[in-house]
Amino acid sequence: MTANTHLQINDENHLVIGGCDTTALAAEYGTPLYVMDEQVIRENMRLYRDAMMRQYGSRGLVLYASKAFCTTAVCRIAHQEGLGLDVVSGGELYTALQAGFPMEKVYFHGNNKSPEELTLALLSGVGRIVVDNVQELALLDKRAAELGKNICISVRVKPGVDAHTHDFIQTGKIDSKFGVALENGEAFAFAAKTLEMPHITLTGLHCHIGSQIFDLEPFEVTAGIMLGFAAELKEKLGIIIHELNLGGGFGIKYTEEDDPVEYDQYIAAVSVTVNRICREKGLERPFMLMEPGRSIAAPAGITLYRVGTVKDIANVRKYVAVDGGMHDNPRYALYESKYTFLLANRMDVPRTDCVTVAGKCCESGDLLGKDVLMGEAKPGDLMAVLATGAYNYSMSMNYNRNTRPAVVLVRDGKHRMIVRRETYQDIIRNDLMPDDLHP
Ligand code: LLP
Numbered sequence: 001m002t003a004n005t006h007l008q009i010n011d012e013n014h015l016v017i018g019g020c021d022t023t024a025l026a027a028e029y030g031t032p033l034y035v036m037d038e039q040v041i042r043e044n045m046r047l048y049r050d051a052m053m054r055q056y057g058s059r060g061l062v063l064y065a066s067k068a069f070c071t072t073a074v075c076r077i078a079h080q081e082g083l084g085l086d087v088v089s090g091g092e093l094y095t096a097l098q099a100g101f102p103m104e105k106v107y108f109h110g111n112n113k114s115p116e117e118l119t120l121a122l123l124s125g126v127g128r129i130v131v132d133n134v135q136e137l138a139l140l141d142k143r144a145a146e147l148g149k150n151i152c153i154s155v156r157v158k159p160g161v162d163a164h165t166h167d168f169i170q171t172g173k174i175d176s177k178f179g180v181a182l183e184n185g186e187a188f189a190f191a192a193k194t195l196e197m198p199h200i201t202l203t204g205l206h207c208h209i210g211s212q213i214f215d216l217e218p219f220e221v222t223a224g225i226m227l228g229f230a231a232e233l234k235e236k237l238g239i240i241i242h243e244l245n246l247g248g249g250f251g252i253k254y255t256e257e258d259d260p261v262e263y264d265q266y267i268a269a270v271s272v273t274v275n276r277i278c279r280e281k282g283l284e285r286p287f288m289l290m291e292p293g294r295s296i297a298a299p300a301g302i303t304l305y306r307v308g309t310v311k312d313i314a315n316v317r318k319y320v321a322v323d324g325g326m327h328d329n330p331r332y333a334l335y336e337s338k339y340t341f342l343l344a345n346r347m348d349v350p351r352t353d354c355v356t357v358a359g360k361c362c363e364s365g366d367l368l369g370k371d372v373l374m375g376e377a378k379p380g381d382l383m384a385v386l387a388t389g390a391y392n393y394s395m396s397m398n399y400n401r402n403t404r405p406a407v408v409l410v411r412d413g414k415h416r417m418i419v420r421r422e423t424y425q426d427i428i429r430n431d432l433m434p435d436d437l438h439p
Contacts, residue, residue, distance in 0.1 A: 006040050007302075007386070015302075015344035015384050018410030022304055022344040025415060026382050029406050031306040032324035034393050036418070038411040040300035041074065041389075044263065045081040048292055051264035055271035056288050062267075063107055065248045065293025066092050068390035069301070073409060073418040075099035084127065086248075086291045090117040097124055107245070107289070109156070109206075111178045112136075118143050122151070130154045130206045130245070132179055134193055137200065144199035153194070154204030154245060155180065157187045159225040163210035163218045163249065179207070182229060191233050202239055205230060208247025211294060214260055216269040222246060223273040231281045245289035246270055252298050254387050255338045263295055294390040301389020303329060303405070304344060307381040308360070318355045320377045325359015326366040327402045329385070329392045333365050341374040344384040349375030357383070361400050393419070401427050 008016040015022045018037040025035060045064065052060040064078040065086040076099045078085055084105035087093045096106055106126040110117070113132070118140055121129050131137050131153045144151055156179030180186040194202040205226050209218055223246060230241035251260045267290060278285045305322035312318040331337040341357060343349050353376040359366040368385060377383065396404045403422035408415050 006037050006300075009347045013346055013348040015342060015347055017302055018415075019413030020410045020415050022302075022384060023382055025408060025410070026304050026306070026344075028415075029408055029417065030421065031304050031382070032322070032328050032405040033304045034328075034388065034405050034407040034419075035302050035304060035415075036069070036074075036297075036389055036407060036409050037300045038077070038409050041077055041296060042081055044292075044296040044299065045078060045083055047263050048267065048290070048296070049082050051267040052288075052290070055264075055268045056274070059285060060267075060271075060288040060290075061105070063105075063245075063289055063291040064296055065291045066096070067394055068293030069297035069392075069394050070095050071393075071407065071419055072099040074297070075101050079105075084289070086293070087126075090114070090120050093117070093120060093124065093126065103127065107154075107206075107291075111156075115139060115143065119147070122147050122149055128152065128154050128204060128243070130156050130204075131190075132156045134180075134190055137190065137193060137197060141197040141199050150199050150201070152201045152203040154206045154243060155187065155190055155194075155202060157182060157205055157207045157226065157229065159207050159209065159222050159229075161209045161218050161222050161225065163213045182225065187229065188232070188236075191237055191239055195237065195239075202233075203241065204243035204245060205241055206245040206247065206289075208291065209249060211249045212251045213249045214251040214258075216261060216265060219246060219266055219270050220273045223270045224277055227274065227277045227281065227283060227286075230286070231283055234283070240284070242284075242286055243289065244274065244286040245291065248291040248293050248295075250292050250295040252295050252387060252390075254298075255340050257338070260295075263292070266290070266292075296390075298387045298390035301387065301392065303385045303388040303392060305383045305385070307377045307379055307383055310377060310379060318353070319358045320355045320374075320383075321358045321360060322368070322383055323360060324405065325361045325368065325402075326363065327359070327361060327399045328396045328405055329368055329388060330395050330397070331391060332367050332369060333363075336370075339369050339372070339388070340386040341369060341372050342384045342386065343375035343377060343381050345382040346375060351375055353377070357385075361402070363399075398422075398427060403427060 048062040063084040063086040088109045103125045104127045111132045158181040174181045233239040309321040326333045357368040406421035407419035
């Protein structure tokens, strides 16, 4: 579901999500509030799962990239919908464990995993550790030996592909902190090194070229490059690659300007490429994985804010301040991301007012959008920001000791809290007051 078809307007001109009136949700749970539509999450997961089955058959698995939105409830949903899970930290791994996620379907990524995280991964039996570099390889082999384990790994490869997206979320080029590069022989050297590691077998290749990508072509090119590398490993080192993970990164519609392709087209395109190249190169068709995060979670979510101060500076700019900001959505501050803003309590007001939406942090760059069109907002209005289901809650923070909002899951007119709102007690829960604190 790439468009906002799950949102409706009721007779009172209120925005409705998952059958729930947003003004009622705000009244019950307070603002700011993340609202996630369960049906949309499930439909997006099914779309990918079914596309994989249809296009590539049972030798494929879709992983949900949990960094997009990670809570125990969403891990449970991903499992119920037959997906595996991509985790990138001990915290995400722990969340999956607590959700009862089957560990053999968990893939553990990360460019600088700590010894403790590697131990947790080994002890909990994650399906695959995606090793980033040779130092991690040595560390992992040592730890596996100490724990008496022999494991299969994948390696994170930089295929050298330009993904045409924001520089901060590009990850496929040589100048990236993730993985080992193909073009300077680093990836080959890594593979050769695995042959010296008694407790490790290299069976998989992984790459992720970036995020919010709208073209199919970079994925097709990447699949070709990765299979070329698999063929080289077979020929020169006798290493057989059984598993190819092509990452995530599929673009979504944040505003009217975005024109994403249907999600299943990515899997269709790479399936055709992988099948063709394997035939040409005489390679066994690998088990294929893809890892969408944003495209599953973002369209499902909206954030509700209460409008506070409206500051119309003549001939300069009109600021509409809300009761959240960069601490619940740092994406404008980081990437100047664009969003769609609505007056959720007065959906009949035409979206003709050009405003800058400001947060409440003590920071000039704390904006949610600059020069955006929305209905003319008054203090007390309810503002909805669309497509905030990914990389909002998961990137939220406590700057200025602001509390993180609650997350409510809605479906068929029902609403349940899946993350409770932080309190001021939560804010100080790790603060310690030493007894000997005196001038
Ligand atoms: N797999 C790997 C190894 C990744 O690093 C990522 C995202 C994904 C899968 C999922 O990509 P997606 O389908 O969600 O695009 N905070 C940024 C996005 C960072 C993406 C990091 N890696 C943002 O808010 O735009």
